Amino acid sequence: MKRYVMAIDQGTTSTRAMLFDEESNVLGIAQRELENYYPQPGWVEQNANDIWATCAGVIFEVLAKCGVSAQQIAAIGITNQRETTVIWDRKTGQPIYFAIVWQSRQSDDYIQEMKRAGKESFIRKKTGLLLDPYFSASKIRWILDHVDGAQQRAEAGELCFGTIDSWLIWKLTQGKVHVSDVSNASRTMLMNLKTLQYDPELLKLWNIPAAMLPDIRATSEVYGVCDSGLFGVEIPIGAAVGDQQAALFGQTCFEAGSVKNTYGTGCFLLMNTRDQIISSKHGLITCVGWKLGQEVDYVLEGSVFVAGAAIQWLRDGLKIIADSAETQKCAESLSSSDGVYVVPAFTGLGAPYWKPQAKGAIFGLTRGTTQNHIIRATLESLAYQTYDVIEAMKQDAGVELCALQVDGGASRNDYLLQFQSDLLNCRVQRSLVSETTALGAAYLAGLAVGYWPDKETIKANYHVGAAFESKLDFKTRTKLLKGWKDCIHALLEK
Numbered sequence: 001m002k003r004y005v006m007a008i009d010q011g012t013t014s015t016r017a018m019l020f021d022e023e024s025n026v027l028g029i030a031q032r033e034l035e036n037y038y039p040q041p042g043w044v045e046q047n048a049n050d051i052w053a054t055c056a057g058v059i060f061e062v063l064a065k066c067g068v069s070a071q072q073i074a075a076i077g078i079t080n081q082r083e084t085t086v087i088w089d090r091k092t093g094q095p096i097y098f099a100i101v102w103q104s105r106q107s108d109d110y111i112q113e114m115k116r117a118g119k120e121s122f123i124r125k126k127t128g129l130l131l132d133p134y135f136s137a138s139k140i141r142w143i144l145d146h147v148d149g150a151q152q153r154a155e156a157g158e159l160c161f162g163t164i165d166s167w168l169i170w171k172l173t174q175g176k177v178h179v180s181d182v183s184n185a186s187r188t189m190l191m192n193l194k195t196l197q198y199d200p201e202l203l204k205l206w207n208i209p210a211a212m213l214p215d216i217r218a219t220s221e222v223y224g225v226c227d228s229g230l231f232g233v234e235i236p237i238g239a240a241v242g243d244q245q246a247a248l249f250g251q252t253c254f255e256a257g258s259v260k261n262t263y264g265t266g267c268f269l270l271m272n273t274r275d276q277i278i279s280s281k282h283g284l285i286t287c288v289g290w291k292l293g294q295e296v297d298y299v300l301e302g303s304v305f306v307a308g309a310a311i312q313w314l315r316d317g318l319k320i321i322a323d324s325a326e327t328q329k330c331a332e333s334l335s336s337s338d339g340v341y342v343v344p345a346f347t348g349l350g351a352p353y354w355k356p357q358a359k360g361a362i363f364g365l366t367r368g369t370t371q372n373h374i375i376r377a378t379l380e381s382l383a384y385q386t387y388d389v390i391e392a393m394k395q396d397a398g399v400e401l402c403a404l405q406v407d408g409g410a411s412r413n414d415y416l417l418q419f420q421s422d423l424l425n426c427r428v429q430r431s432l433v434s435e436t437t438a439l440g441a442a443y444l445a446g447l448a449v450g451y452w453p454d455k456e457t458i459k460a461n462y463h464v465g466a467a468f469e470s471k472l473d474f475k476t477r478t479k480l481l482k483g484w485k486d487c488i489h490a491l492l493e494k
């Protein structure tokens with residue numbers, strides 16, 4: 001009986017299940033879209049029950065599609081949108097509020113309060129994170145304050161908190177296992193980067209009861225099994241890992257200094273720094289990549305909040321494209337953006353600027369500006385934002401970049417990758433398997449059950465799909481970048 005590893009990739013816009021074989025080939029994929037709600041400007045929420053429903057749905061669908069039985073699944077690996085916060089009733093398993101999505105700014109008041117109280121460097125030192133509503137702590141605080149009786153119930157142990165990994169493991173085990181892994185826990189702002197445990201001083205500062213928190217475990221280990229009532233057999237759950245760390249693992253960025261960028265809803269650049277905890281001086285954050293056996297890999301990260309989401313805005317908000325892939329043709333129809341820049345700061349600016357109150361803007365409009373200029377400038381904004389993060393990373397880590405490994409939905413866009421290479425003046429390479437996030441989770445789950453023996457075997461499975469080399473001259477690059485910097489400064493000064 002041939003066996004496979006299943007990955008569940010629970011992203012911001014959709015939930016996917018994929019099956020991989022030993023050579024890292026994709027046997028099949030099932031995907032369901034997920035609805036985002038925007039109840040007030042800057043707020044982003046999802047229905048946690050829908051997240052679970054899409055997850056159960058894609059598991060059944062991928063098995064049926066591939067003609068594979070649940071018995072043939074050696075392990076399941078879960079990878080997820082990070083920071084997104086769910087609080088549910090321990091007895092009924094019902095969420096007490098919507099899932100507050102990582103992009104949401106609704107808890108910014110708590111962040112400003114912490115800043116006024118001068119807690120920034122204290123929190124930074126312990127967690128590697130910057131004070132921003134992005135991370136889970138202020139989102140938990142918001143729910144505990146806005147749902148009647150929630151604080152008391154949490155203190156009495158009646159409520160559970162979880163990022164999406166915890167929520168899905170809870171549902172898959174039918175309420176038997178309440179855990180999270182270090183990579184996800186390092187994004188809550190409650191975990192101490194050195195001890196890899198919740199920090200009592202941080203819990204006190206945020207007034208978050210320890211009774212509601214999941215146990216923090218390694219990234220690759222069997223946490224429990226899917227309840228046999230769900231799929232007929234008990235499938236081991238062998239990994240939980242934040243989606244950006246999963247992509248780094250899937251890209252086999254195992255060496256110190258190796259970097260990947262994922263162009264999904266947001267853009268996330270991660271550099272593996274192995275056992276070194278680098279504290280950024282240029283607006284990046286530090287978190288855990290993964291814990292594998294006794295080995296812990298740390299990463300330096302630049303998180304850009306709006307990337308592919310800006311392409312969705314062109315499609316669903318402005319309705320000037322029917323499909324995200326169309327942006328390539330529209331961009332290529334022009335020989336230049338003619339000085340038009342779009343800064344898609346729809347949910348504030350993340351790395352390296354960290355300005356939650358910033359709003360998006362379009363610059364450089366003239367009577368000759370067409371809809372294709374807006375489309376091209378929006379697409380280019382993904383590359384400019386990435387450029388800014390790479391500059392910060394080079395300074396923090398003191399290394400030059402010789403190649404950038406890329407993945408994520410928008411990395412299918414050749415125009416974007418060529419422009420990225422032009423701006424960075426370095427090679428940009430897309431891996432052959434585009435689903436590196438899911439692949440990373442599958443690898444980590446497979447390692448937990450001996451499906452793959454070690455990282456070396458996995459490394460041999462990495463292949464480049466396409467490579468882009470810079471074609472832009474120095475003068476044009478400098479001019480384009482200066483134009484972008486001027487736009488950013490205009491926004492920051494507002």
Ligand SMILES: Nc1ncnc2c1ncn2[C@@H]1O[C@H](COP(=O)(O)OP(=O)(O)O)[C@@H](O)[C@H]1O
Nearest residue numbers: 011012013264265308309311324325409410413
């Ligand atoms: N060909 C394309 N060109 C530009 N953007 C694209 C293209 N294909 C997908 N996208 C964008 O990529 C995003 C989806 O990427 P994905 O990695 O699936 O995201 P996530 O994991 O955040 O849900 C969407 O925001 C979509 O607009």
Ligand SMILES: O=P(O)(O)OC[C@H](O)CO
Nearest residue numbers: 011012081082264265266
């Ligand atoms: O949903 P994605 O794949 O864009 O990832 C979201 C990130 O994990 C947020 O930190």
